Amino acid sequence: MSMPVGVFRRIIRCCDKWCGVTFSLTLLIAVAPALFAAPTKPLRSPWDGRPVTVTEVAYACPAIVHIAPDLVTDGFYRLDDPTHSIIDPVRQEAYRQSSEGVKSVGAEIVRAADAYRTTGSKQAAQCAMNQIVTLAQEHSLAGKMSSSQAYYVQGWIAGAIAIAYLKIRETGLATPQQSEVIGAWLESIGKQTVAYYEEHNRSGHGTSQNNHLYWAGVELAAIGVAADNPSDFSWAMGTYNIGVDKIQPDGTLPLEMARGSRALHYHLYALAPLVLLAEFGEANHIDSYARANGAIHRLVNISVAGLHDPAPFAKAAKAQQEIPKTISGDQIGWAPPYVRRFPNPALEGFIKSAPSLSVFYLGGLPPG
Numbered sequence: 001m002s003m004p005v006g007v008f009r010r011i012i013r014c015c016d017k018w019c020g021v022t023f024s025l026t027l028l029i030a031v032a033p034a035l036f037a038a039p040t041k042p043l044r045s046p047w048d049g050r051p052v053t054v055t056e057v058a059y060a061c062p063a064i065v066h067i068a069p070d071l072v073t074d075g076f077y078r079l080d081d082p083t084h085s086i087i088d089p090v091r092q093e094a095y096r097q098s099s100e101g102v103k104s105v106g107a108e109i110v111r112a113a114d115a116y117r118t119t120g121s122k123q124a125a126q127c128a129m130n131q132i133v134t135l136a137q138e139h140s141l142a143g144k145m146s147s148s149q150a151y152y153v154q155g156w157i158a159g160a161i162a163i164a165y166l167k168i169r170e171t172g173l174a175t176p177q178q179s180e181v182i183g184a185w186l187e188s189i190g191k192q193t194v195a196y197y198e199e200h201n202r203s204g205h206g207t208s209q210n211n212h213l214y215w216a217g218v219e220l221a222a223i224g225v226a227a228d229n230p231s232d233f234s235w236a237m238g239t240y241n242i243g244v245d246k247i248q249p250d251g252t253l254p255l256e257m258a259r260g261s262r263a264l265h266y267h268l269y270a271l272a273p274l275v276l277l278a279e280f281g282e283a284n285h286i287d288s289y290a291r292a293n294g295a296i297h298r299l300v301n302i303s304v305a306g307l308h309d310p311a312p313f314a315k316a317a318k319a320q321q322e323i324p325k326t327i328s329g330d331q332i333g334w335a336p337p338y339v340r341r342f343p344n345p346a347l348e349g350f351i352k353s354a355p356s357l358s359v360f361y362l363g364g365l366p367p368g
Contacts (some may be wrong), residue, residue, distance in 0.1 A: 058121070061112065073147065132164070192234075264310050
């Protein structure tokens with residue numbers, strides 16, 4: 001059953017008024033199915049309903065760190081490289097110095113949340129919660145972003161922290177008031193993310209359609225569940241739809257194939273948030289993996305095949321591919337929940353031999 005365009009526009013105007021979210025036509029088309037099949041409250045994460053036995057295992061918690069609302073940082077690729085695949089050492093060092101502090105705080109929170117999930121340590125959960133509450137109370141990372149790279153870092157860290165919060169929220173360590181403060185803080189960051197990508201989409205900027213958008217989707221999915229905000233969650237699932245709809249018959253993503261020597265890397269980097277978004281969808285009764293006739297499986301298959309033999313990527317991208325010596329979380333940290341649903345011997349082999357499956361920007365360890 002189709003819906004008249006005028007009705008669509010009225011719905012979006014209402015959403016603007018009620019939720020503070022602006023939808024472009026592209027995202028409207030992608031988000032619409034999620035809006036009209038919105039999951040019932042409360043929203044759930046892939047970690048909900050997986051109880052942890054609380055223990056008294058000790059955890060060495062670092063001191064609370066205070067992070068400013070504003071972030072000043074910039075990208076690290078060479079400015080004269082149209083493929084954005086050649087790193088400029090000077091810019092990379094400047095980026096490291098300007099973003100390391102923020103990333104370190106996020107990484108400590110994720111580490112503590114995973115320690116709770118794996119050992120049941122109440123101390124670890126309390127450690128993560130105390131830092132999250134402090135960041136929320138001080139509106140950390142919710143201020144002015146200096147560049148596109150600053151927005152990316154803001155989204156990656158906020159998404160990772162939101163997932164860490166979802167991993168520990170069932171402990172009841174946060175008071176109702178603290179939970180409200182955390183939810184409002186995360187929503188304020190999410191609102192900035194949506195505004196950034198909507199503006200870039202209107203201007204035709206490539207990052208409004210490539211892996212950056214899918215990572216923003218993970219951020220908004222986690223925020224949507226943490227704050228029980230269906231608007232944020234629907235926007236997130238819309239980014240999933242955009243990504244999956246871009247998958248070609250051979251399984252490739254055109255915008256990621258344009259990344260020269262890092263084409264394979266960016267296919268895997270795009271796949272990671274798409275799989276976690278699918279898991280968020282499935283947790284809320286959305287048959288995400290079936291989208292576009294199961295196109296995501298084609299992306300999985302060609303990306304995993306590329307780890308065995310990158311020649312097809314090298315040929316298509318017209319550049320020798322960068323291949324890590326060890327296949328670890330950065331390449332296949334998304335894989336465990338996928339193979340539980342869709343057995344894949346090649347992928348299972350990589351999982352078994354990986355030294356770690358933790359991915360910081362995915363909030364650490366994958367859903368168990």
